[in-house]
Amino acid sequence: MDVFTAMADxxxxxxxxxxxxxxxxVVDLTAELTDDVAAAGGISRPAVSRHLRVLGQAGLVTAEDRGRERHYRLTPDGLLPVRAFIAALTADPPIAAHLLDGLELEVRRTVREHRAGVHTTAHAQEDTA
Incomplete structure (x- = not known):
C-alpha cells in the first residue's frame, strides 16, 4: 500500500x-484513541487492528510478538517517501537565483530598447542581411 494513502486517514x-x-x-491504542474520539463514540479493537494492518502494509509500523501479546512500533524508515516529497517541495528552485537575475536584466534591456525603437531597427537589419 502507498504511504500517502495509508496516512490519508x-x-x-x-x-x-x-x-x-x-x-x-492494540488494547492500549484502542483505549487512547477512544479517549481522543469519545464524542464520536470511540473506536473498536477490530477497527484499530485493521488500521494497524494498513499501516503495516505501507511499511509504517511493525509488529513484534512478546509472549501472547503483539506490540506495534513505528517504523521511521517508512516515512522516507514523505520526507523526500516534502524535501522536493521545499527545495530551492531548479534554476539558480543568479541566473534569474540575469534574465530579468535581459528582459529590462529588451523592453527599454523596444520602447526606444532600437529593437525594431535591429530586426530590420537582420532581415536585410
Missing part, C-alpha cells in the same frame, strides 16, 4: 502519533 495518523512514544498493544 485521520485515525491512522493518530495511531502513528501514539506510536511515537514507543511500542503499544
Amino acid at each position: 485521520p485515525v491512522r495518523r493518530a495511531v502513528l502519533f501514539l506510536l511515537r512514544s514507543g511500542p503499544k498493544r
Whole structure:
C-alpha cells in the first residue's frame, strides 16, 4: 500500500502519533484513541487492528510478538517517501537565483530598447542581411 494513502486517514495518523512514544498493544491504542474520539463514540479493537494492518502494509509500523501479546512500533524508515516529497517541495528552485537575475536584466534591456525603437531597427537589419 502507498504511504500517502495509508496516512490519508485521520485515525491512522493518530495511531502513528501514539506510536511515537514507543511500542503499544492494540488494547492500549484502542483505549487512547477512544479517549481522543469519545464524542464520536470511540473506536473498536477490530477497527484499530485493521488500521494497524494498513499501516503495516505501507511499511509504517511493525509488529513484534512478546509472549501472547503483539506490540506495534513505528517504523521511521517508512516515512522516507514523505520526507523526500516534502524535501522536493521545499527545495530551492531548479534554476539558480543568479541566473534569474540575469534574465530579468535581459528582459529590462529588451523592453527599454523596444520602447526606444532600437529593437525594431535591429530586426530590420537582420532581415536585410
